[in-house]
Amino acid sequence: MAIRLNPNPLPDLLLQIQQTEQNQNTATQQISTGRSVNQLSDNPAAAASVVLNHNQSSQDDQYLQNISTLQPQLQVADSSFTSVVTALTQAISLGTEGANGTLSHGDRQAVAVEVQGIQSQLVSLANATYQGKYLFGGTAVGAAPFTLNATTGAVTYNGNTNVTSVQISNGNSIQTNVPGSQLFQNTSGNVFQSIQDLITGLQNNSNIGAAVTEVQNALTTVNTQRVQYDNSLNQLSSSEDFLNQDKVNLSTQENALIGAALATASSNLVQAQTAEEATLNAASRILSLPNLLSYLPPP
């Protein structure tokens, strides 16, 4: 004898209908949110990875913002150097001119005055600021790093020798300053001392040639030190490229983790709808089946 089946098909049919409705819901939710993972339990590992993905992406945004803060600051510093180089080149040609023995005393004094003009121009270049912060005072950003003694012509450094570095991507920092003392009062070429020597030389008509050499050394030194800023600027722009690419990668990864494959979801939806139609159709047929009593003649 066959195993007796559950004579009531209704609970099974309802379960089936519920299941197809659930599938429709899932597919609809995936299509409307664009995500295959809508709550943690849908895919715990993907949800946990998304935490790290969002964290990284947000860090990248912050790094990009840091870059956009630092870039103009470094560019201001760099353009100061261009002016410093121009000024020093000019001082060298003035010095060379002043060293010419045919020059009259008065003319030489005039040249000295011109060089003095360059000196104060250099001091103000060395006191360059960006958004109110002095760029060449080490970490002492609140006060002018260089002061010129108008009487003696001596320039003193008030800053410190600290350098700062800022992270511009994971594990990658750049140096954001070079202390002014290293830039302008370097032992291998002292900008202010050489200019002062040139002025004194011109005024006294002595050792002008040596002073010009000093200025040339200072120019070389400034150009050497300036490389640090160029390097940092280059690093900023390559880091910017990297971060933008990383964000694209992260967004691709996020999509792979929790994004819905719309084509799949749509076809799931159609499938679920078809399944539900079929189930409802079957249910209505089963439930409207006549039973044995229907065939008995009325008494």
Place this chain on the structure above:
Amino acid sequence: MGSLTASLNIAMQGLQAEQTAIQTTTNNIANVDTPGYSRQVANFDDNPPIQIGNLSLGSGVNISQVTSLRDAVLDKRVNQETQQQGELNAFISGGQQIQALFNETESTGLQTPLTNFFNSLSELSANPSDVDTRQAVLTAAQNLATAFNQTSNNLTQIQQGEDLDVTQSVNQINSLTSQIAAVNVQVSAATGTGQNPGPFIDQRQQLINQLSNLVDVSEIDAGNNSLTLTTTSGAPLVVGGQSFPLTTQADPVTGLQDVYSQGNNITSKITGGELAGQIQLRDQEIPSDISSLDSLASTLATAVNTQNAQGYDLNGNPGGNIFVPPPANGAGAAGSLAVAITDPSLLAASGGPAPGTAGDNTNANALLAIQNQTIDNGESPIDAYSSLVYKIGNDVSTAQSNQTAGSEVLDQLTNLQQGVSGVDINEESANLIRFQSAYQASAQVSGIIDQLLQDTINIIPVT
């Protein structure tokens, strides 16, 4: 030698037996939609033969018994699966509330405030002297503290909701066990007097099934169809006609309701039904989540405070606490995390004490570096949080797949159970036709015997 009157008597018995069978069938059809009803069958028995001379003659038919068809083993299996379903359903419903607090796919949760806090330090590193940037760090710290507070409080609220559910479940359990005890008495009384205890067993099975949805139940046959019910750990629920109510009592440490049976705390021994799911959420899942948050909040706050103290603020003074120091063992740290300072100049971004070093970001960099330090049980803050997210999602997901598998098993078992006990209208109709024709036959037989008796009487001449 047989007799016509004996035959008439036998025909009479046939009519009566078929009537009983028809009534049983009618009752089955009437109860086709009654939950828990088991179909009944009338058992036909031929009467013992009568010895007349050397003849052994049949003496008719009787309905010896009306039996309810059920399979006690299937009933038990259905109850067991129901216990598991109850537990999983309760756990999933609470677990879904928990995971909604951490829904990082929609960026609801702690990742954003946590990342933003470290990003504000990154910005501070790029611009350490700027007051607005410093203020932004304090704001981010405040947002982080608020996020920790809210998440922890929401978890506590879910926990308290589960605590209420525990009390309600215990009340429902007590109401069911007292009903079961009453039905148990009826079952054994019916069994003792030889009646069909089936309808009472149906009712009892329905009640035990409801009870199984709430708590783990172990059934022990106590004879006479009476059942002794205990929890699987042995706490008595029903013994014969007596029910043993569970009670609740506030735990002196947690303040949450413990479940007692006969003076014994059985809270941790409940292994099935909604009560088990509620207790698991309330006593294990949520405390473990809160404890992970506490650990993250306290290690982070401590690391930030310690690092800030290594540096110097905008006034050249050594740094103080950024966060109010968390409790020593970390307990409650997430709920109570708070920012200790309102003056942005007190952030110790600088690594050196000398005044006039506003541009020094050494310590800001060190504060930022905490984001990659393995401060929380060997994990960085974001990794620790990510692990918590995984754990919460995985707990719900595991329960869901167990629930799905279990519900299919339960569905199968219910089908098997109904295969034994369910009323089939077609089957009953066929029986009805059979009983009807048998009844008609017995009635015809009575008529024939009546005619024979008439014929016999008519032999005697009328005087």
